[in-house]
Amino acid sequence: MPDTPLTDQQLTDIEQRARAATSGPWEPYPDYGPYFHANTSGEYLRGVGDINFGVGEQAEADETFVRHARQDVDALLAYVARLQQQRKFLLDQLAKRDAESGRGDKALREFLTDPDTVPAEACGKCKQPFDDADARFDGKAQKAGTPYCRRCVDLCHDNEIADHRCVICA
Incomplete structure (x- = not known):
């Protein structure tokens, strides 16, 4: 199928x-x-x-x-x-x-749009294409072999809720 x-x-x-x-x-x-x-x-x-x-x-x-x-x-x-x-x-x-x-x-809008438009090398959470040149701590470069960009990982780790669970932390 x-x-x-x-x-x-x-x-x-x-x-x-x-x-x-x-x-x-x-x-x-x-x-x-x-x-x-x-x-x-x-x-x-x-x-x-x-x-x-x-x-x-x-x-x-x-x-x-x-x-x-x-x-x-x-x-x-x-x-x-x-x-x-x-x-x-x-x-x-x-x-x-x-x-x-x-x-x-943005994530929901991109989920609802045509999947063929999402780049193959993109963040698994925000779906933005990885940008290796943007190596800031909250940049668009891929974070150390994870399927996520540095920004999404940074946002996740900034969360102060004790029982926080997301696609990155799970």
Whole structure:
């Protein structure tokens, strides 16, 4: 299973294929043969076609997967659309908050943005690119082999709360 997010074009392609496919649910329809599957929920039979999954446990799992694919793809596309709307809303709220206060929730904003835009060599907390030239105690250079910049480590160690826990201290 790929671990990279879908592009807008990939989502559009999936939506177009889903709209073009026979609506579901797809069920076995033995009147047309032992392997014929169709949507029998409407007034007319809408066929998907002959699908011979074979026999055995794996064949049953494959048949179940295919029979539910029609509904599952629609449900997943709707869920992705909802998540995209929520993401847009949160980014808009962060932008308003940034405009009002002059400072924003940078880490949250960067988490919600496209992960392809975060540099590979960046701080694991603030996501800013490491800058080896900035070796101040609170600079942007990488702190001694940790996945964090010197600034985030410095901010963490400045905390005076006794039960303080964060991604650096944990």
